[in-house]
Amino acid sequence: MAKDLEMTILLDFYGDMLTPKQRDFLDYYYNQDYSLAEIAANVGITRQGVRDAIKRAETQLTEMEERLKLVERFREVKKGLDEIMDCATKISAENRKSGLSREINDLTVRIKSIAISLSE
């Protein structure tokens, strides 16, 4: 099992649909970076048991995204926000060239700050 970023994102989006136990296992494994053996020792079941439980939970998360595609939807939003930030930076540069308007500058700063906070 490769620990990948994708699973961390799916866990963030859909984790609350899992049982508390499943969520804990994935949290230990992906967010807190414990090994299967460490989780097994910690919860008192076999390494294979932990592995199976994690696999099942991963399948559930993957299936939820296949159905709902909400992570995909958020990625599109993020891409658009990146482009908005890029436009705001260009406005700022252009504004400096063509006679500085303090108000335009402040508004581009505001746009970038909103776009950054929505991208998180």
Place this chain on the structure above:
Amino acid sequence: MAKDLEMTILLDFYGDMLTPKQRDFLDYYYNQDYSLAEIAANVGITRQGVRDAIKRAETQLTEMEERLKLVERFREVKKGLDEIMDCATKISAENRKSGLSREINDLTVRIKSIAISLSE
């Protein structure tokens, strides 16, 4: 049962987690605006049966939002995008006042068009 916009939004986000039958019932009822009696006649079960099936599906959708809060997350994004559009409009107005830069104008148009497409 009041037909509300909220349920239409929940159906859009989480509908693919329902069974095809549940999804059809909610689609008839909320999106196509059929009455319970019309759906019952159409699918050949009682009006009460349709009503119960819709109620159960609604509960599932509501519970999914209570857990995942992804509609809430999208609403926050939408609010931020509205504010970005507002800033872009102000930049445009300020740009007209303080000596028109064609490039700044084009960039504000681009920002607004991205924000609109992401809000849909």
